[in-house]
Amino acid sequence: MNNIKANRLKDQIFKFWGIACTLLGLVLLAIFIGSILIDGLQRIDWDFITSLPSRKAERAGIYTALMGSVWVLVLTTIIALPLGIAAAIYLEEYARKGKLSSLLEVNISNLAGVPSIIYGLLGLEIFVRILEMGSSVLAGSFTLALLILPIVIVSTREAIKAVPQSVRDGSFALGASKWQTVARQLLPASFGGILTGVILALSRAVGETAPLIVIGALTYVPFAPESPMDEFSVLPIQIFNWISRPQEGFEVNAAAAIIILLLITFLMNGIAVFFRNKWQKKLG
Amino acid sequence: MRKFKEVFIEKSLLTSALITILITLGIILVLSLEAVNFFREVPIIDFLTDTQWTPLFTDKHFGIMPLLSGTLLTSFIAIAFAVPVGLSISIYISEYAPRSFRKSIKPALELLAAVPTVVYGFFALTVVTPFLQSFIPGLSGFNSLSAGLVMGIMIIPFVSSLSEDALHAVPNSLREAAYGMGSTKLQNSFRVLVPAASSGIIVSIILAISRAIGETMIVAIAAGQQPRLTMDPTVPVETITAYIVQVSLGDVEHGSLEYRTIFAAGITLFIFTFLLNTFSYKIRKKFREKYE
Numbered sequence: 001m002n003n004i005k006a007n008r009l010k011d012q013i014f015k016f017w018g019i020a021c022t023l024l025g026l027v028l029l030a031i032f033i034g035s036i037l038i039d040g041l042q043r044i045d046w047d048f049i050t051s052l053p054s055r056k057a058e059r060a061g062i063y064t065a066l067m068g069s070v071w072v073l074v075l076t077t078i079i080a081l082p083l084g085i086a087a088a089i090y091l092e093e094y095a096r097k098g099k100l101s102s103l104l105e106v107n108i109s110n111l112a113g114v115p116s117i118i119y120g121l122l123g124l125e126i127f128v129r130i131l132e133m134g135s136s137v138l139a140g141s142f143t144l145a146l147l148i149l150p151i152v153i154v155s156t157r158e159a160i161k162a163v164p165q166s167v168r169d170g171s172f173a174l175g176a177s178k179w180q181t182v183a184r185q186l187l188p189a190s191f192g193g194i195l196t197g198v199i200l201a202l203s204r205a206v207g208e209t210a211p212l213i214v215i216g217a218l219t220y221v222p223f224a225p226e227s228p229m230d231e232f233s234v235l236p237i238q239i240f241n242w243i244s245r246p247q248e249g250f251e252v253n254a255a256a257a258i259i260i261l262l263l264i265t266f267l268m269n270g271i272a273v274f275f276r277n278k279w280q281k282k283l284g
Numbered sequence: 285m286r287k288f289k290e291v292f293i294e295k296s297l298l299t300s301a302l303i304t305i306l307i308t309l310g311i312i313l314v315l316s317l318e319a320v321n322f323f324r325e326v327p328i329i330d331f332l333t334d335t336q337w338t339p340l341f342t343d344k345h346f347g348i349m350p351l352l353s354g355t356l357l358t359s360f361i362a363i364a365f366a367v368p369v370g371l372s373i374s375i376y377i378s379e380y381a382p383r384s385f386r387k388s389i390k391p392a393l394e395l396l397a398a399v400p401t402v403v404y405g406f407f408a409l410t411v412v413t414p415f416l417q418s419f420i421p422g423l424s425g426f427n428s429l430s431a432g433l434v435m436g437i438m439i440i441p442f443v444s445s446l447s448e449d450a451l452h453a454v455p456n457s458l459r460e461a462a463y464g465m466g467s468t469k470l471q472n473s474f475r476v477l478v479p480a481a482s483s484g485i486i487v488s489i490i491l492a493i494s495r496a497i498g499e500t501m502i503v504a505i506a507a508g509q510q511p512r513l514t515m516d517p518t519v520p521v522e523t524i525t526a527y528i529v530q531v532s533l534g535d536v537e538h539g540s541l542e543y544r545t546i547f548a549a550g551i552t553l554f555i556f557t558f559l560l561n562t563f564s565y566k567i568r569k570k571f572r573e574k575y576e
Contacts, residue, residue, distance in 0.1 A: 011468040018376025021369045022389060025396050025440045032407045086300035094294055095301070106565060108304050113491065113561035114554070115498025117525050118311060120532070121550045125314040129538065146307055153304070177286060179293045207400025210500035210525065214532045214546075236402040236501075243406050243505055251410065258403050269398050273391060 033262070040255030048256060053220055053238070057249025062257050065238035067224035068137070068217075069206060069264075072234055075141030076148065076205050081198060083145070084152030085187075091153070092160045093182055112150035119147045120214025128215050135216030138228040143211050148201040155197020159190035162283055192279025196272045203268035207261065209236040235261050315554055318547030325541055331548065337511040337527075339545045340534075346545065348552055350511035354428065354521035355553075358503050359496035361432025361517060362439060367489055369436075370443025374485075375473045377444070378451040390445065397441045405505030408434035413506065422518050426508030429517035435502050442492045450484020450571075451477055483571040487564045494560040498553060500525035524549045 051061020095101040123143030133139040163186050171181040187194075218233050219241040225232045233241075235257060242254035323331070326346045334347025373393070377386050413430040417423045423430075454477050462472040478485065508520025509530050522530070528546045536542045 007468050007471065011470040014372075014470045014473075015376070015380050018372050018380055021372040022376055022381075022393075024369060025437055026392060028437055029396060029399070032411060035411055036406075083300050083303060086297045087304060090294075090297035090301040094297055104301055104304065106562075107308050109565050110558065110561050111304060111307060113494055113557060113564075114311065115500070115525065115557055117498065117500045117528055118315075118550055118554050118557075121528070121547060122307075122311050122314050124532075125318070126310060149304065149307070177290055179290055203398060207402070209400070209402045210504075210529060213529055216532065219533070236400055239406070240402050240501065240505065243402075243409065254406060258406060261400060262403065265398055265400060266395070269395065 036255050036258055036262075039252055040257075040259045043252050043256035044259060049260070052222060057247060057253055060242075060250075060253055062235065062238055062260065064221045064224045065233045065235045065257075066260070068221070068232035069234045071137045071225050071228070071232060072141050072144060072212075073202060073206055075137060075228060076144045077198070077202060079141060079145035080148050080152055080201070084149050084198075085156050085194065087149075088153045088156035088160060089182055089186075092157045093178070093186070108150050108153055112154065116147055116208055117210040117214060119143055120211030122146065123211060123215045133229070135218070135231055136229045137225050137232045139215055140212050140217055140232065140234075141228075143215055144205045144208060147208065147211060148205050151201040151204065152198055155200065156190075156194050159193025159197065159279075160186055162193060163189045189283075192275050192282065196276040196279065199268050199272040199275070203265050203272070206234075206268070207236055207265055209234075209240055212237060213240070235264075311554065315547055315551040318544050319551045322541070322544035322548040325544075326548075335513050337522075339542055340531075344541075346548075348524075348549065350513045351522060351524045351527055351549060352552070353513050353515070354503075354507065354511065355497055355523040355525070357515060357517065357521060358428045358432040358435060358507055358523055359493060359499075361429060362435035362496045362499075363489070363493055365433055365436030366439045366443050366492055370440045370488070370492070371447055371478075371485065373440070373444040374447035374451055375478070378448050379469050379473050379477065390448070393441045393444060396438060399438070401438065401499060401501040402505070404434050404438055405431075405502045408502055408506035420518060424508070424519050426506060426510075426520040427518050428503075428507050428521050431503045431505075431507035432517070434506065435496055435499055438499070438502070439492045439495055442495055443488050446488035446491065447481070447485045450481035450488070453484070454480045483567050487567050487571070490560050490564040490567075494557045494564070497560075498525065498557050500529060504529045524553045 048061050049066065050063050051059065052063055053065070054060040091101065091104060095104070120143060123139060123146070127133045127139040127142045128135055131139075133142075167185050167189060168181055171185045176184070212234055217237055218231055219237055221231060221233045223230075239254050239257045239261065242250040242257065331346055331348055333349075334345050335349055336345035336347050337350045338345045377389060381389070408430045409426075412434055413423070413425060413427065416430055420429075458476055458480055459472060462476045467475070503523045504526040507523060507526060509522050509526060510520040511522040511527065512519070514521065527549055531542060531546050
């Protein structure tokens with residue numbers, strides 16, 4: 001009897017341990033966001049968002065970095081989206097099982113695990129030096145596009161895979177060609193899923209710091225970029241720069257900029273989850 | 285005409301897919317070409333055995349070991365924290381928690397992985413380090429302990445999510461058999477389910493290690509920039525990734541030896557993560573066959 005009691009007790013203890021572990025990460029995140037809000041919220045006003053960077057903490061703003069992030073995000077989407085969706089369509093609908101398709105599969109899974117800073121080294125050599133783009137918005141966008149490509153491919157494949165086979169059969173039975181089936185049936189049907197994956201990938205891109213530092217994005221830019229060939233900074237690099245400064249005022253600036261960055265990231269994640277739920281309902 | 289169009293489209297789609305292979309080739313080529321140039325000037329034996337890394341000083345040493353030890357130390361702390369916690373979470377969510385809880389808690393946990401790493405770095409530097417200093421008196425302002433712990437928080441969802449999927453995939457007949465023998469949930473979890481899901485759990489741990497080794501901003505901000513060969517978690521260290529960031533922030537001339545050091549450091553990092561990723565992919569393939 002004692003043995004059974006002991007086992008039940010252990011079982012109960014583990015249950016509470018499990019709850020504690022599950023809440024631990026979330027509680028820490030909440031503490032952190034709380035402390036950031038206390039530090040940074042008072043610093044956020046319209047001036048903070050529209051001011052140029054400055055050597056004086058209280059006058060510095062995030063305008064150039066924010067514009068840099070917007071430029072990079074738009075260009076990254078333009079580069080990664082068509083490429084990723086096309087590759088996913090090929091792998092899901094066209095590729096025959098064989099050496100090539102399994103090579104592609106291993107390769108994409110491996111690329112997804114390559115540290116982001118390695119993409120920075122690739123971008124530095126290929127885009128900045130060899131293709132002579134310099135440390136421009138375009139070079140940064142190409143680098144981030146390669147970085148998120150595996151994520152876009154994997155999520156697009158899953159979305160296309162989720163479309164029932166009957167849709168394909170029906171389309172072929174009506175005499176549609178393969179491409180007509182893909183373009184008129186599969187892509188519209190999987191649109192919600194693809195959108196979810198793309199937004200999640202972009203929310204990752206917007207927070208990336210290391211690869212852009214490696215390709216030479218600036219920590220101090222006096223002007224917002226006006227063309228893809230301009231030099232740039234992005235929000236996370238601006239934050240990193242402020243964190244590295246010893247003066248008190250810059251820590252407050254960093255906290256304020258982090259609030260804006262988290263807002264953007266969480267908003268994108270929220271939108272992605274919203275689309276996923278809507279789409280899953282439609283499919284089911 | 286229509287046939288021509290179809291073939292053309294298929295070829296363009298294939299080209300897009302093949303670009304992913306070009307990326308891998310590009311990474312390997314870029315890293316190894318610059319690394320070969322580096323090893324022309326620095327003997328590979330020195331690179332592997334020298335215990336100092338001081339390429340930016342006048343007395344130059346090019347031993348990768350201090351950077352590697354920094355990387356392994358921070359990763360070890362992160363893993364030692366994230367694996368027990370992540371695994372407990374996965375067992376709790378899969379075996380103990382009510383179904384509705386499972387549905388809402390998983391996206392919440394994944395939020396931990398969505399936070400940009402530069403933000404975690406700030407957290408480590410301004411919240412965790414001062415907190416730890418309050419009861420670890422000798423703790424330096426930059427240290428691997430705080431960076432490692434915060435990195436651990438970040439990778440919790442990597443461990444918990446994949447392990448939970450693996451536990452969930454174990455056939456119910458195994459659970460029922462164990463309960464039929466009178467076991468508690470705890471006994472069932474650790475003696476039946478975890479061993480049955482071991483390959484999936486191992487994959488999640490390997491991916492977490494690979495992620496920790498490649499993580500950059502947290503360690504660049506909170507662990508310091510002093511390459512030193514130590515296992516002491518309270519002093520500043522420098523990781524491979526943090527070194528690459530440090531050099532990139534400075535003005536290093538293209539083609540100089542300093543410039544090439546980041547590629548030598550980069551290829552070391554790439555080899556480590558490549559081996560880990562390939563290993564986990566192999567296990568995952570095997571695991572999938574087992575239950576299908």
